[in-house]
Amino acid sequence: xxxxxxxxxxxxxxxxxxxxxxxxxxxxxxxxxxxxxxxxxxxxxxxxxxxxxxxxxxxxxxxxxxxxxxxxxxxxxxxxxxxxxxxxxxxxxxxxxxxxxxxxxxxxxxxxxxxxxxxxxxxxxxxxxxxxxxxxxxxxxxxxxxxxxxxxxxxxxxxxxxxxxxxxxxxxxxxxxxxxxxxxxxxxxxxxxxxxxxxxxxxxxxxxxxxxxxxxxxxxxxxxxxxxxxxxxxxxxxxxxxxxxxxxxxxxxxxxxxxxxxxxxxxxxxxxxxxxxxxxxxxxxxxxxxxxxxxxxxxxxxxxxxxxxxxxxxxxxxxxxxxxxxxxxxxxxxxxxxxxxxxxxxxxxxxxxxxxxxxxxxxxxxxxxxxxxxxxxxxxxxxxxxxxxxxxxxxxxxxxxxxxxx
Ligand code: SAH
Numbered sequence: 262x263x264x265x266x267x268x269x270x271x272x273x274x275x276x277x278x279x280x281x282x283x284x285x286x287x288x289x290x291x292x293x294x295x296x297x298x299x300x301x302x303x304x305x306x307x308x309x310x311x312x313x314x315x316x317x318x319x320x321x322x323x324x325x326x327x328x329x330x331x332x333x334x335x336x337x338x339x340x341x342x343x344x345x346x347x348x349x350x351x352x353x354x355x356x357x358x359x360x361x362x363x364x365x366x367x368x369x370x371x372x373x374x375x376x377x378x379x380x381x382x383x384x385x386x387x388x389x390x391x392x393x394x395x396x397x398x399x400x401x402x403x404x405x406x407x408x409x410x411x412x413x414x415x416x417x418x419x420x421x422x423x424x425x426x427x428x429x430x431x432x433x434x435x436x437x438x439x440x441x442x443x444x445x446x447x448x449x450x451x452x453x454x455x456x457x458x459x460x461x462x463x464x465x466x467x468x469x470x471x472x473x474x475x476x477x478x479x480x481x482x483x484x485x486x487x488x489x490x491x492x493x494x495x496x497x498x499x500x501x502x503x504x505x506x507x508x509x510x511x512x513x514x515x516x517x518x519x520x521x522x523x524x525x526x527x528x529x530x531x532x533x534x535x536x537x538x539x540x541x542x543x544x545x546x547x548x549x550x551x552x553x554x555x556x557x558x559x560x561x562x563x564x565x566x567x568x569x570x571x572x573x574x575x576x577x578x579x580x581x582x583x584x585x586x587x588x589x590x591x592x593x594x595x596x597x598x599x600x601x602x603x604x605x606x607x608x609x610x611x612x613x614x615x616x617x618x619x620x621x622x623x624x625x626x627x628x629x630x631x632x633x634x635x636x637x638x639x640x641x642x643x644x645x646x647x648x649x650x651x652x653x654x655x656x657x658x659x660x661x662x663x664x665x666x667x
Contacts, residue, residue, distance in 0.1 A: 268282075268300065268305065271299075271305050271306060271320070272305070275652055275653055276308075276319055276320040276365050276370055277316045277365075278308060278316065278317055278320070279315060279316060280314075280316075280317040283317055283318070290310075291310065291311045291388060292309070292310070293309070293310050294310075294321065297318060304325055305323070306321075307325075307327070308321060309321060309389025310389075311389065311438055311439070313388070313437075313439040314387070314437055314438050315437075319365075319387060319389055320370070321368070321370070321389070330396070331399060334369075334393060335400040335404065337369050338362065338401060341362050341367040341374075342361060342404065344646075344648065345359055345646050348645035348646065348648075349645075350646045355379075356378050356458050357377075357458070358376065358378070358458035358459070358460060358467070358482075359375070359376055359479060359646045360375050360376075360480070360644075360646040361374040361375065362374035363646070363647050364656075365650060365655070366650045366656045369390070371385060371386045371387030371388075371389060371391075371438075372384070372390045373386070373475070374397075375476075375477075375479060377452075377456045377467055377469055377475075378456050379422065379425075380423075380424055380426070380452045380456055380469065381426045382426075382428075382452075382469045383398075383401075383426060383427070383429070383447065383475075385428070386430070386432060386434050386435055386438070386440075388438045388439065391438075398426055398447050398448055401423075401426060401448075402448065405422065423449065425450040425451065425452055426446070427444075427470065428443060428445055428446075428447050429444055429469070429470075429475050429476075430443035431443070431444050444470070451470075452469050452470060455467065455533075456468075460482055461482070461485070461486045461509075463508050464534070464537045465477065465508070465534050465537075466533055468503075468530060472530075473527075477503070479646065480611075480659050481506075481571065481609075481644070481659070482646075483641075484607075484644070484661055485505060485506055486509065487639055487663070488506055488509065488569065488607045488639075488641075489509040489512060491567060491638075492506065492518075492567045492605070493513065493516060494515070494516060494517070494566030494567065494601075495517050495519070495565045495566050496516050496517065496567045497518075497568045497596075498510065499521045499522075499555070499568065499569060499572075499596075500551060500570065500573070501520035501522045501528065501546075502522060502524075502531070503527055504520065504530070504531035504534040504535060504544075505571070506569040507569075508534055508540065510567070511538070511540040511543040512540075514543070517544075517545070518545070519544075519545045519547060520544060520546050520547065521547045521549060522547075522548065522551075523549065523551070528546045528547075528548055531546060532544075551570075551572070552588075552592060552595075555592065555596065559598055563599065564599060564600070564601045565599050565600060565601065566601055566603075566604045566605070567600075567607070568599060568604070568607070570592055570607070571609045572588070572589075572592060572609070572611075575588045575610070575612050576612040576614045577612075577614075578614075581614075585612055586615065586623055589610060589620070590623050590627050593628075594630050597633045597635070598633075600666050601666075602666060603667075604665075605665050608624060608661060608662055609641070609659065609660065609661040611658055613657070617640070617642075624662055624664065628664070628666075633666050633667070634666070635664040635665065635666050635667070637662050637663070637664055638665050639663040641661035641662070642660055643658065647659070
C-alpha cells in the first residue's frame with residue numbers, strides 16, 4: 262500500500278522521485294540513466310539518478326521505447342522551440358529574447374536555455390543535465406543550422422546565425438547536486454559585456470555574463486506590457502533591476518519614474534537602458550534597500566501614482582515561508598500607504614512556495630492594514646515561454662496582481 266502511494270506521482274507523470282520513495286537501488290551510480298520500476302516490478306520511467314540530491318531521480322521519459330541519446334535531446338529541443346513559436350514568441354527576430362527550454366516543463370529537468378539575439382545562454386543545474394551537456398549543445402547547433410533564424414534578411418529571413426553558447430552555472434543549486442559552479446563558453450564566441458535585445462518594441466542591454474539568472478527576467482515580458490497602461494504620473498519602480506517596468510512606464514512622456522534597487526551595477530545598466538530608449542529625462546535612480554527607502558518615503562510624506570513591486574524570491578524552502586510572507590506583507594503595506602487615491606499597485610511574488618491564493622491573501626492583509634480598499638483589475642503569471650506543466654505544478658512560480666486603489 263505504501264508503495265502504491267509513493268508510486269502515484271510518477272504514474273501521474275510528475276518528474277521527481279524523492280529518495281524516501283525509493284525502496285531499492287540496484288547497479289546505479291550517480292549520474293547514471295536508470296530504469297524505474299514500481300513495487301510490483303512494472304516499468305514506470307527512465308530517469309537520471311543522483312544519490313546526493315534529495316530528489317534522487319529526475320525523469321527523462323515515461324515512454325519505454327525512448328532512449329536517452331542525442332536524438333532524444335534534439336526532439337525535446339525542437340518540440341520546445343515549436344511551442345515557443347506557437348505562443349507568439351518572436352524567435353526569428355534578430356534581437357530575439359526568449360526562453361527556449363524551461364527545464365521540467367519541457368521534459369528536460371535541470372536544463373534552462375535562453376536565447377538573446379545571436380547568443381544562447383544555458384544552465385545545467387543537475388548532475389543528469391551536466392552529463393548530457395554535450396548532446397544538448399550539439400543539438401542546439403544542429404537546430405540552429407536548419408532553422409529559419411539563419412536565413413539572411415536578403416532572402417526574407419531575420420538573419421543572424423548563432424555566434425555563441427555561454428554557460429551560466431554559477432548557481433547555488435548546483436551544490437545540492439554535488440556540482441561546482443561553472444561559467445564559460447560552450448561554443449563559438451564569448452558574448453560581449455552587453456547584448457542588445459528587443460522586447461515589445463523597447464530596447465534593452467543584457468549582461469548575460471554577470472546579470473541575474475541568464476541576464477534578464479524574460480518571465481516578466483508579458484507582465485511588463487500588461488502593466489504599462491496602468492503606470493501613470495509619478496511611478497515608483499521598486500526592485501527595478503535593469504529598468505524593466507520603468508522603461509515601459511516611461512513610454513508615456515508624462516510619467517516620471519523612480520527606479521529603486523539595492524544593486525548599483527543593475528541600476529547602472531538601467532540608466533543605459535533608459536538612454537537607449539531616449540527616456541533619460543523621465544527617470545531617477547536610487548541605490549537603496551527597498552524596505553528602508555519605502556519607510557523613508559512614508560516618513561517624508563512622499564506619494565506616488567503607481568508602484569511596481571517585483572522583489573526577488575523570498576522563500577526557497579518551507580522553513581523560510583513565514584518570514585517570506587511577512588516580507589511580502591511589509592513591502593506591500595508600505596506601498597499601499599505611499600499610493601495616492603486612485604493609484605495602482607503592480608505587485609509580484611516569484612516564490613513558488615507562495616501560491617497565487619496565498620499571495621492574494623497577503624495583499625489583502627496589507628491593504629486592510631493600510632486602511633485602503635483595492636480592486637484587482639488584472640491577475641498575472643509567467644510568460645508562455647515559461648510554460649507550466651499540468652503534471653508538475655511546481656513549475657508555476659510567478660504571480661502578480663494589478664490592484665487599483667480606491
Ligand atoms: N523588475 C525587474 C526584475 C527584478 S529582480 C525586471 O523587470 O527586470 C529583483 C531585483 O531586486 C534585483 O535587481 C535585486 O538587485 C533587487 N533587490 C533585492 N533585494 C532588494 C532590496 N532589499 N532592496 C532593493 N532591491 C533589492
